[in-house]
Amino acid sequence: MEPATHRFRVRRQDQPGSAPHPPGPAAEWRREFPYVWSEDEVVTRRDTLFFLLAGSGALCLATGTLALIGKLSEGSPAKMVPVARVGELAENRWKVFAYPDEYAQGILIHLPGKGLVAYSDVCTHLSCAVTYQPESQRLSCPCHEGLFDAATGNVLAGPPTRPLPVIELEEHQGMIYAVRMVLR
Numbered sequence: 094m095e096p097a098t099h100r101f102r103v104r105r106q107d108q109p110g111s112a113p114h115p116p117g118p119a120a121e122w123r124r125e126f127p128y129v130w131s132e133d134e135v136v137t138r139r140d141t142l143f144f145l146l147a148g149s150g151a152l153c154l155a156t157g158t159l160a161l162i163g164k165l166s167e168g169s170p171a172k173m174v175p176v177a178r179v180g181e182l183a184e185n186r187w188k189v190f191a192y193p194d195e196y197a198q199g200i201l202i203h204l205p206g207k208g209l210v211a212y213s214d215v216c217t218h219l220s221c222a223v224t225y226q227p228e229s230q231r232l233s234c235p236c237h238e239g240l241f242d243a244a245t246g247n248v249l250a251g252p253p254t255r256p257l258p259v260i261e262l263e264e265h266q267g268m269i270y271a272v273r274m275v276l277r
């Protein structure tokens with residue numbers, strides 16, 4: 094009989110170094126399965142404990158690393174970009190601007206009675222661009238009818254589950270600057 098493929102290393106009983114087995118009823122199955130399994134090849138409790146501890150340690154390390162990456166990505170580094178002149182936007186008007194680079198946009202809104210607010214215009218569902226609806230003072234996403242409150246950026250309806258990232262604004266010498274995007 095050809096030796097079967099086995100995930101443990103076994104040795105044929107008739108190989109050098111194999112201990113002879115006493116005659117008796119057990120001898121028959123020994124003939125049909127002529128392999129011995131030496132104790133030093135058995136996975137011990139100590140080995141099992143080691144693998145469990147090593148696995149838990151690796152898992153903890155991976156979790157910590159992911160948490161750190163998540164923390165780092167909570168906000169973009171401060172970057173001042175001029176987005177409008179003071180007084181440029183009348184109440185209930187809006188404009189889009191490139192932020193934090195030319196590949197992404199923010200939307201600046203002059204909310205009636207509340208002043209200027211700005212958000213990333215990238216929908217938090219599947220990244221379509223949201224637009225401002227002045228009649229309802231909401232931001233709507235044309236792709237799947239997502240709706241956001243323009244005063245807070247919070248989700249009002251539709252499939253998005255996260256609010257729009259806020260873009261913080263600062264005023265310097267007659268200009269409004271976008272200074273930082275905050276993920277929420």
Ligand code: FES
Binds near residue numbers: 220221236237251253
């Ligand atoms: S991408 Fe905006 S609702 Fe789906």
